[in-house]
Amino acid sequence: MVQELLTAAVTAGIAGTTYFVAAARVVKQYERGVVFRLGRVRGDTRHPGFTLIVPFVDRLRKVNLQIVTMPVPAQEGITRDNVTVRVDAVVYFKVVDAAAAIINVEDYRFAVSQMAQTSLRSIIGKSDLDDLLSNREKLNQGLELMIDSPAVGWGVQIDRVEIKDVSLPDTMKRSMARQAEADRERRARVINADAELQASKKLAEAAQQMAETPSALQLRLLQTIVAVAAEKNSTLVLPFPVELLRFLERAQQTPGNRAVDTGEAPPGEPPGP
Template structure:
């Protein structure tokens, strides 16, 4: 009887010691890979409490959650010879815990190295514009490059994204100048287009005012009203040339002869009677003839030569 009691006590002690070491609890987001005498069990353990054989079974827990792994910045030269620094982020999860623990030593480190190599490769195959604006295709290419080795390791690639593209300062300044020049070009085009439309409207307004000259005067008066509304003490009133032409045409219309009648020459004033009588007397005619003869004789007489004064001589002469 005493022997039985001793055996029961020993069994209870062994149970208390061995049971905690053989009992394992697997969480919902984990799976257990059991090794029995070094051989892996083909069926992973599901979540919940699991009892292992003491000194026989060894279990490794594998996390089945999505792992967010930042990829360090990688330097490279793009296809259009631009030196850039690119970093990315990788999202993956384990779908086959046995492969992830048996076929690869450390699947997280392996995925990090593959991601760095693929990122450098994608930089060399892409242009700078693709890295800055067309990243969707690059993400698809990176995911395809990573999925090939990850499938054999029991890992599924959920997503790969490029986080940031660091450019040299000289390249940033060049891109800023290019963007500034492009915006200035568009601003000049818009300004020129506005001036063209304004010129069309002004030409239409000029034609309307030319057809009705009174419109120009009304416009001038409206301008005067707008200027006078500012409470100015001095008012400069422009006088348009078209208004002068309007007055010229109005004056010419009043001076035109009536239609159907010949134009009459204005009457010439009659000479005075005393001038006519004096011009017709014989004494006046004889005096005029005598003055004409004397003037002709004076014109025929040779003019006296101007006396020349000899130049003084120098002492040497």
């Protein structure tokens, strides 16, 4: 009798242990558990920690609530200004409703990926090339709204969307490089012309100032000689006064020219009117 009771107790203990092992589940901190009892959702989601289910009747589905980083494959399209580009992006999202992520959509990861690719192609067709290259923040916000709108019903929240890279054809790259080079050359010419204008104004002011004080011209001449001597010591500089040239010019004038200048007629000719 005692042996039979002991056998029954051992059998009950083994059965209880087996039942406990089959019913025991552990939900991690970053997960939530959704229990299906005979195909229907049972109660609220199970929170992190130890939990029990009915073996062979309940089925526990665990859903990860961590932020998922999903790369969007590169999409090729034509922009609004008829330029062929290839754009890839990355989507950051997380599950906020575990039950909805399991019930409302078959595979929420695949659904978000397909929606991101479709939205990215749509953004490419609605944007200009300049927007894709320089105004990415606005495009990221628009892309996030386009993906987040249907994802709300799937229990998924889009955290952030970023456009990673914009690939252009080689011919377009060369055209943009030539355009940038031409623009830089135009700015350089404008700056050079502006510098020449400012220099001419300063030289005119300097000439006017030197005309008022002739000694300043002599000082400038001496300064120029010093500069030349400092750069090339073998150069011989011989200052030649301009007044001497004027004297020689006046000396070479003929008596007839002097008569015309003074208003007197040359010898043997009647005076002019």
